[in-house]
Amino acid sequence: MSTFKAPKGTYDLIPPVSATYLAVREAIAAPLRRSGYGYVETPGFEDVNLFARGVGESTDIVTKEMYAFETKGGDRLALRPEGTASVLRAALEANLHKQGNLPVKLWYSGSYYRYERPQKGRYRHFSQVGAEAIGAEDPALDAELIILADEAYRSLGLRNFRILLNSLGDKECRPVYREALQDFLRGLDLDEDTLRRAEINPLRVLDDKREAVQKQLVGAPLLRDYLCDACKAYHEEVRALITAAGVVFEDDPKLVRGLDYYTRTTFEFVHDGLGSQSAVGGGGRYDGLSEMIGGPALPSVGWALGVDRTVLALEAEGVALDLPSATSVFAVALGEEARRILFGKVTELRRAGIAADFSFGGKGLKGSMKDANRSGARLAVVAGERDLAEGVVQLKDMETGEQRAVALDGLLDAVRAELA
Numbered sequence: 001m002s003t004f005k006a007p008k009g010t011y012d013l014i015p016p017v018s019a020t021y022l023a024v025r026e027a028i029a030a031p032l033r034r035s036g037y038g039y040v041e042t043p044g045f046e047d048v049n050l051f052a053r054g055v056g057e058s059t060d061i062v063t064k065e066m067y068a069f070e071t072k073g074g075d076r077l078a079l080r081p082e083g084t085a086s087v088l089r090a091a092l093e094a095n096l097h098k099q100g101n102l103p104v105k106l107w108y109s110g111s112y113y114r115y116e117r118p119q120k121g122r123y124r125h126f127s128q129v130g131a132e133a134i135g136a137e138d139p140a141l142d143a144e145l146i147i148l149a150d151e152a153y154r155s156l157g158l159r160n161f162r163i164l165l166n167s168l169g170d171k172e173c174r175p176v177y178r179e180a181l182q183d184f185l186r187g188l189d190l191d192e193d194t195l196r197r198a199e200i201n202p203l204r205v206l207d208d209k210r211e212a213v214q215k216q217l218v219g220a221p222l223l224r225d226y227l228c229d230a231c232k233a234y235h236e237e238v239r240a241l242i243t244a245a246g247v248v249f250e251d252d253p254k255l256v257r258g259l260d261y262y263t264r265t266t267f268e269f270v271h272d273g274l275g276s277q278s279a280v281g282g283g284g285r286y287d288g289l290s291e292m293i294g295g296p297a298l299p300s301v302g303w304a305l306g307v308d309r310t311v312l313a314l315e316a317e318g319v320a321l322d323l324p325s326a327t328s329v330f331a332v333a334l335g336e337e338a339r340r341i342l343f344g345k346v347t348e349l350r351r352a353g354i355a356a357d358f359s360f361g362g363k364g365l366k367g368s369m370k371d372a373n374r375s376g377a378r379l380a381v382v383a384g385e386r387d388l389a390e391g392v393v394q395l396k397d398m399e400t401g402e403q404r405a406v407a408l409d410g411l412l413d414a415v416r417a418e419l420a
Contacts, residue, residue, distance in 0.1 A: 009124030028129040037107040042086040048078040054085035065114040079113035102135035121277030132302035143241035166255035167235040177226035261286040273316030281305030330377035332368040334384035
């Protein structure tokens with residue numbers, strides 16, 4: 001046993017489970033690539049103020065969950081707790097919004113960090129794939145992203161997820177609602193921290209998961225009753241476009257989400273088979289975030305989908321992904337000359353695009369064939385001195401057990417034919 005273990009609330013991705021995570025990431029990214037989104041990668045840590053300003057100083061993410069530290073040079077940094085602020089910062093720094101092709105459409109994949117109480121589906125280190133469309137105020141963009149996420153989940157075989165949809169209004173109508181909600185919250189029996197949060201950002205109280213708080217929120221004013229005509233029209237267009245695409249959703253007037261930068265469209269993907277950690281992804285429009293972090297006005301929309309929770313959702317539905325074997329051909333050499341020759345053939349197969357592996361460590365035939373079985377290879381190539389003297393190798397089908405001799409110089413063609 002090693003002296004060290006993975007930190008509390010984290011996990012290692014190792015084969016064969018890691019192959020499922022890779023497949024999920026690829027499935028989520030595939031619709032984005034087909035829709036004009038380019039890949040972006042940002043540092044794992046940023047200036048702490050980027051998140052304090054963008055995510056919101058009153059949010060749990062900033063006040064309780066963010067890993068913040070000071071460098072030897074005196075810089076205040078934080079491990080990224082989410083992706084949107086970092087991606088927008090990168091786009092602004094690179095002046096992508098000035099290249100005349102708005103919206104700037106970007107997707108990303110990476111690890112994120114929050115200091116939370118660990119439980120199944122909630123980790124201190126977690127993986128997400130996200131997408132952002134920066135610089136355009138268009139309900140079609142909001143609809144596009146929701147449709148692409150729905151397509152990604154369905155391509156994986158998921159069916160038992162729900163899409164929750166709401167509008168949070170804008171700077172014109174939300175202040176009126178904010179005041180009405182604060183008046184309501186002041187009349188409740190809430191603890192000091194919650195009352196303080198209600199004064200800073202009352203919408204965050206609606207997102208409180210505690211049952212004692214939720215019971216008191218029955219009868220709270222709903223934002224949809226305060227939307228201005230422009231926000232109502234915008235939201236109805238988003239709903240109409242999603243519906244026309246055949247995507248089923250549920251209107252959820254209490255949906256807020258846990259970040260301060262959202263405006264107008266907000267949505268969440270939930271899976272009822274995951275217990276308390278039911279949200280597998282979500283997002284929304286964040287028209288004022290660019291200005292919050294020092295940029296120009298750039299209305300934008302995006303989402304992030306949790307890879308970890310998507311894998312748990314697949315398990316909950318009993319969906320087993322059809323993953324290709326990591327190895328198609330496994331070479332077993334008997335004797336030193338055979339080792340040199342077959343190692344060269346393995347290299348030739350790999351260069352031809354065929355996944356091939358080799359029995360390392362000088363094992364005998366029995367041990368090497370066990371390795372071949374464990375590799376999941378379709379074919380085994382076996383050769384000893386007698387085979388090589390005749391200019392052949394033995395090609396064995398690991399599924400049927402059938403074996404035949406093939407010419408050494410024709411091995412590549414024979415393997416291609418068998419795998420076709």
